[in-house]
Amino acid sequence: QKEVEQNSGPLSVPEGAIASLNCTYSDRVSQSFFWYRQYSGKSPELIMSIYSNGDKEDGRFTAQLNKASQYVSLLIRDSQPSDSATYLCAFSGGADGLTFGKGTHLIIQP
């Protein structure tokens, strides 16, 4: 069974600091990895995808993937109060739908 592990939090980070979110997954054949942001009462919004080992940067967001360790992370630089949300890690091994983690609740303290 495919599983995704995330620390549910809450993770509290001061405004302006770096927020670090981590995720491990069980399926070694997984090829695609995603980070979604979900505000309370809203649907998930894709913020990052990563497909190969290493780092991928997009604005204040950096995704890091280590397939050997089955580990993916998301760094948010210069954290803003608007970044406060639940961050969902997800992966895909093929044509089926994504498998999601339970999410990490991030709180950015002004």
Add this chain to the structure above:
Amino acid sequence: SAVISQKPSRDICQRGTSLTIQCQVDSQVTMMFWYRQQPGQSLTLIATANQGSEATYESGFVIDKFPISRPNLTFSTLTVSNMSPEDSSIYLCSAAAGELFFGEGSRLTVL
């Protein structure tokens, strides 16, 4: 990307009734999926909606309870049948257009 419209956005239903949720995508997509998100939980895949064939259901979900239609490449429906309070949840339609995008969800409350 894809813009996905879902309706109803929310509904309050009586036990034993059925409700159909509609999902419209602004472009043709091969893969559409239906997820459930129970209060305080993550997303659980219900089924993959296949155009021209029966939906593929995940473990714990059956066609009699969650019949799905996929008449074309831009539209799908999910019916929640014979509802009970345990079916109170957010139901999310999603489409694979390069990456996976979600509709705004349908929040169902079953009394």
